[in-house]
Amino acid sequence: MQEFIDSKKVIEIRNIIDPKEIKSRAKEQSLINFNSAKINIVSVGRLVNHKAFELAIGAINNLISNGHNVHLYIVGEGVERNFLENEIKRLKLTNHCTLLGFQNNPYPFIKKCDIYLQTSRIEGLGRTIIEAALLCKPIVTTNFPTAFSILQDNITGLIAEMNSQDISKSIERLIENKKLKNNLIENLRKKEDWEKEKTLDSIYKLLNS
Structure with a gap:
């Protein structure tokens, strides 16, 4: 929009994300009981x-090949289901990867996981x-452009290169380095999320201008 409209006339307002609602819904019972003997990793998306x-x-x-007992749960549905199912079968990972399909409430899965992964x-x-x-989970994400506006690498999460090898290395760091993992969790706990208030304030200013 800023290419065609005077930048002074463009206002950016972030979507409202309500921490209280997310934390409340995360307490609900999930349909899956994770195996506590494994490192349970969750991803959410279409x-x-x-x-x-x-x-x-x-x-x-890669992690299985390196001897780590991990399980990936993907919450979401979409056109690539068959492709992903075939990848899981091709790599013989049916005991380590589960496609959970669409879930009305993904937050209990996120809350129960050991690591949250975004690729x-x-x-x-x-x-x-x-x-x-907001649920204070150790996070590994790929380095898509807006990732750096959400997380501070090595402080509130780990930002990996956009390939399986680097992603697995970042996950492995969290598995093997408990101090790092605990530091990420503690830093997230200390971080206050004022985005809801900031968004509402921006809307009120817009309406009153």
Whole structure:
């Protein structure tokens, strides 16, 4: 818009994300009981190309090859289901990757996981990362452009290169380095999310201008 309209006439207002609602809904019972003997990793999003879930599956394959007992749960539905199912079968990961399909409430899955993973090629906002951060989960994400506006690398999350090898290395760091993992969680707990108030304030200013 700024290419065609005077930038002074363009106002950017972020979507409202309500921390209280997310934390409340996260307490609801999920349909899946995670195996506590495994490192349970959750990703949420539509099964479409730009979410790049094949990178997540490839990362799991690398971790299994390195001797880590991990399980990936992908919450979401979409046109790439058959492709992803075939990838899971091809890599013989049926005991380590589960496509959960669409869930009305993904938050209990995020709350119960050990690591939240986002492998998107591109995101406008990266809402699920913000939601995982509000639930204080250790996060690994790819380096899509807006990731750096949500997370501070090595402080509130790990930002990996957009390939399965680097993603798996970042996950491995969290598995093997408990101090790093705990520091990320603690930093997220300390971080106050004022985005809802900021968004409402921007809307009120717009309406009153």
